[in-house]
Amino acid sequence: MFDASRARRWTGFLLxxxxxxxxxxxxxxxxxxxxxxxxxxxxTARTPAPRSPPVLLARAxxxxxxxxxxxxxxxxxxxxPRALRxxxxxxxxxxxxxxxxxxxxxxxxxxxxxxxxxxFFDSLDALTSGTATAPTVISAFGNSLIAGDxxxxxxxxxxxxxxxxxxxxxxxxxxxxxxxxxxRAGFAQGEWEPRTLGELQLAPLPFGISGVYHQSVxxxxxxxxxxxxxxxxxxxxxxxxxGGQLSVHSQxxxxxxxxxxxxxxxxxxxxxxxxxxxxxxxxxxxxxxxxLGVVLQRSRPGIVLDTLGVPSSDANLFLRSNEDLFRAQxxxxxxxxxxxxxxxxxxxxxxxGRSNLEEVExxxxxxxxxxxxxxxxxxxxxxxxxxxxxxxxxxxxxVQRPYLDEVITVERKIALAEGCAFFDIxxxxxxxxxxxxxxxxxxxxxxxxxxxxxxxxxLGQLITDALLSAWVEEGQVSTTEAVP
Numbered sequence: 035m036f037d038a039s040r041a042r043r044w045t046g047f048l049l050x051x052x053x054x055x056x057x058x059x060x061x062x063x064x065x066x067x068x069x070x071x072x073x074x075x076x077x078t079a080r081t082p083a084p085r086s087p088p089v090l091l092a093r094a095x096x097x098x099x100x101x102x103x104x105x106x107x108x109x110x111x112x113x114x115p116r117a118l119r120x121x122x123x124x125x126x127x128x129x130x131x132x133x134x135x136x137x138x139x140x141x142x143x144x145x146x147x148x149x150x151x152x153x154f155f156d157s158l159d160a161l162t163s164g165t166a167t168a169p170t171v172i173s174a175f176g177n178s179l180i181a182g183d184x185x186x187x188x189x190x191x192x193x194x195x196x197x198x199x200x201x202x203x204x205x206x207x208x209x210x211x212x213x214x215x216x217x218r219a220g221f222a223q224g225e226w227e228p229r230t231l232g233e234l235q236l237a238p239l240p241f242g243i244s245g246v247y248h249q250s251v252x253x254x255x256x257x258x259x260x261x262x263x264x265x266x267x268x269x270x271x272x273x274x275x276x277g278g279q280l281s282v283h284s285q286x287x288x289x290x291x292x293x294x295x296x297x298x299x300x301x302x303x304x305x306x307x308x309x310x311x312x313x314x315x316x317x318x319x320x321x322x323x324x325x326l327g328v329v330l331q332r333s334r335p336g337i338v339l340d341t342l343g344v345p346s347s348d349a350n351l352f353l354r355s356n357e358d359l360f361r362a363q364x365x366x367x368x369x370x371x372x373x374x375x376x377x378x379x380x381x382x383x384x385x386x387g388r389s390n391l392e393e394v395e396x397x398x399x400x401x402x403x404x405x406x407x408x409x410x411x412x413x414x415x416x417x418x419x420x421x422x423x424x425x426x427x428x429x430x431x432x433v434q435r436p437y438l439d440e441v442i443t444v445e446r447k448i449a450l451a452e453g454c455a456f457f458d459i460x461x462x463x464x465x466x467x468x469x470x471x472x473x474x475x476x477x478x479x480x481x482x483x484x485x486x487x488x489x490x491x492x493l494g495q496l497i498t499d500a501l502l503s504a505w506v507e508e509g510q511v512s513t514t515e516a517v518p
Contacts, residue, residue, distance in 0.1 A: 106159040108509035110502055111196035116188075120495040123488060127471045128464040132500035134415075135446070135456040136508060150455040154371035154413040155505050161197040166335035169200035171367050173243070173340045173412075175352060175405070176375035177232075178484065179420070179493075180343025181210060183218050185375070188494025189501075190339035196502075198336030201264055204367070207248040207257040207316055207325040210345065218341045220316065220328065225255035231354040232346035239272060240356035242300060242326045242363045245344040247272065249325075250318035257325075259314040261307065265333055269303040269316065270326035270363065278320030284311045300326060300359045302366065326363075340367060348379040350389075350397035357404065364408035372405055372412050373497075374398070374454075377419030377441045378483075384437040395444045402452050416449035417457045417497060418442045421469035425482045432470040432482075455504070462496045 113121070140148035149155070160166035172193075174186045194200075208222040209215075210230065226248040229237040239247060248257075261284075271280055275296040282290045282305050290305035307314065316325060331338050344351070376398065383389040398416075406414060419442065422435040442460055449456035464471065469485075472478050477489030485493060 106163050106509070108159070108162075108506045110506050114192060114195055116491070117192060117495055117498075120188075120488070120492050124492055124495070127475060127492070128468065129492065129496065130462055130464060132457070132459075132462040132496045132503065134500040134504040135450065135458075136504045137450055137453075137455065139453045149508055150453055151371070151413045151415065151501075151504060151508070153411055155508055157370040158197060158505055161335055161337075169331055169334070169336055169338045170197070170371075171203065171338045171340065171369040172371045172373065173364065173367060173369040173405075173409075174342055174373040174375065175243075175401075176343040176373070177347045177379050178343065178345040179378070179490070180341060180375050181345050182484075182490065183215060183341045183343070184490040185494040185497070186339055186341055186343075186373075187217065188491050189498050190337065192495070192498045193339075193501075194337040198334070199332075200334060200336030200338045201262065201331030203329060203331050203338040204244060204340040204342065205259065205328045205330060206244065206246055207328060210246065220257035220259045222255070222257040225250060225252050225318075226257065226325070227251050230344050230347075231351050232344045236354060239274060239298075239324060240300065240359055242270065242355060242359045243340075243367070244327050244342050245347060245352060245355060247324050247326050249274075250278075250321055250323045253318070253320050255318040255321075255323070257316045259316075259328065259330065261311050261314055261330070263332060264307055264330045265309075267305055267307055267314065268329040268366075269305070270329070271301055271303065272324035272326055273297055273299050273301055274322060274324045277322045277324055278318060280323050280325065281317050281319070283315040283317060284308060284313065289314075300356070300362070302363075329367075340369070343375075346379060347376075348383070348394075348397065349374070349376055349401040350393065352401050353397060353404070360404065361408035364405060367409075369409050369412045372409065372414045373417060374402060374405075374414065375417040375497075377417075377445055378422060381419055381422060381435055381437045381441045384441070385435060391440055391444060394441060395448060398445060398448045399452065402448060402454065406452065414449075414452070414454035415457060415501075416445050416454050417459055418445050419460060420485070420493065421460055421463050421466065423469050423473075423482055432467075432473065434466050457497065457500050459493065459496055462500070463493075 136149045136151050138146035139150050157166065157170040161170060174180055179185055202218065206219040208226045208228065209219045210228050228246060228248050231241045231245040241247060269280065269282055269290065271292055273294050273296060275298060277294060279294055280292045281288055284307060287308065289307065290303050292303055316328060380389065380394045384391065384394065402414065419438060422438055423432045424435060425431070438460065442458060446456045469478065472485055472489050473482060477485055477487060479486050
């Protein structure tokens with residue numbers, strides 16, 4: 035007979051493996067679709083390769099350079115109300131649209147990699163884009179036209195209005211004469227004697243980049259500076275023998291004190307300025323203390339222009355500065371643009387037979403090279419002399435001085451040879467006869483040499499316009515041939 039219970043036991047015994055297989059098959063993930071697979075090769079033992087030295091990281095191929103940042107769109111800043119007035123004045127006096135020779139100093143296959151003014155223009159780009167982290171310093175060397183400060187004051191104020199203001203920079207402890215503005219100097223009442231490298235007889239103590247020093251003529255000589263929110267300052271002083279101590283005060287608080295040793299060395303003393311302080315005093319304890327300058331500027335990005343003008347100076351006289359001191363101070367300032375606004379005194383000395391063209395050329399070349407060695411990261415711009423006329427009376431009164439064209443030619447030659455830009459302000463004024471038009475408009479002093487008032491402002495505007503035009507035009511250059 036058929037045993038049902040035994041049959042059920044055998045059926046369960048046979049179905050258990052089959053159910054296991056089905057369960058395993060259903061639990062597996064579905065295979066990924068693929069192309070026709072090649073049969074796997076038979077594995078064989080691999081002979082180990084000989085060991086080689088590890089690859090040095092330096093030998094690895096360099097990573098791919100990131101793409102360059104998008105170029106800054108350079109747009110000419112809107113002219114200030116003063117600039118508009120000066121443009122109208124220039125039209126009446128026959129000035130021309132100023133042009134700048136900004137040569138290519140680093141050519142490449144497709145475009146000019148660097149122009150003479152490139153480092154300064156890069157700083158303007160950083161100020162425009164908001165990526166700048168420090169002030170952009172301009173160092174302006176020159177003669178009495180620059181010492182009066184009004185020409186470069188226009189350059190400073192126009193650029194600061196467009197790119198930001200970072201303060202005043204290098205200041206003198208007092209004016210160079212009892213007259214003139216105090217914008218670049220402290221206020222002292224005859225207690226300091228100025229000495230300059232422009233004097234006929236060389237002063238006994240060394241000069242720095244300003245070409246000026248002030249020595250106290252009485253105990254407790256004092257000079258006061260009005261503060262404009264500067265957080266820090268620097269006192270440049272000379273450790274003259276028996277010069278005595280100098281101290282810096284603000285709001286009744288002593289901020290810094292020198293420690294003189296009488297070794298004749300120039301020193302730099304930095305100090306912090308309390309927040310909200312309104313004035314700063316530099317005090318000499320005794321007679322004979324020497325101040326080379328006071329640096330006051332803000333730490334925020336913007337424009338700072340150092341006025342480094344000396345009356346009666348030329349490039350050869352600037353070489354009277356102590357070379358080590360000159361280089362140390364200029365390196366400390368770390369300018370992005372150096373202006374050399376010279377030539378008028380060179381032309382006069384050529385006319386008077388006190389110099390020759392070879393000396394003029396050699397002096398300017400050496401001066402530019404010294405400055406560039408101290409600030410190798412700076413751009414440089416040589417500005418030629420303005421129009422000049424003979425003085426006196428009669429038919430020769432307003433005739434152009436001789437040697438002016440020769441000096442312009444020499445300065446242009448040196449500028450382009452030394453990798454600097456060149457600006458012919460004589461041509462921008464309107465060329466020969468332009469100073470006579472300034473004189474007829476009452477814009478020149480009675481000496482027929484020094485412009486005054488708006489005449490100086492107009493010269494500063496010509497330099498500013500030339501710089502801004504060159505900045506915008508350089509951003510549009512695509513080939514080296516397009517760069518003058």
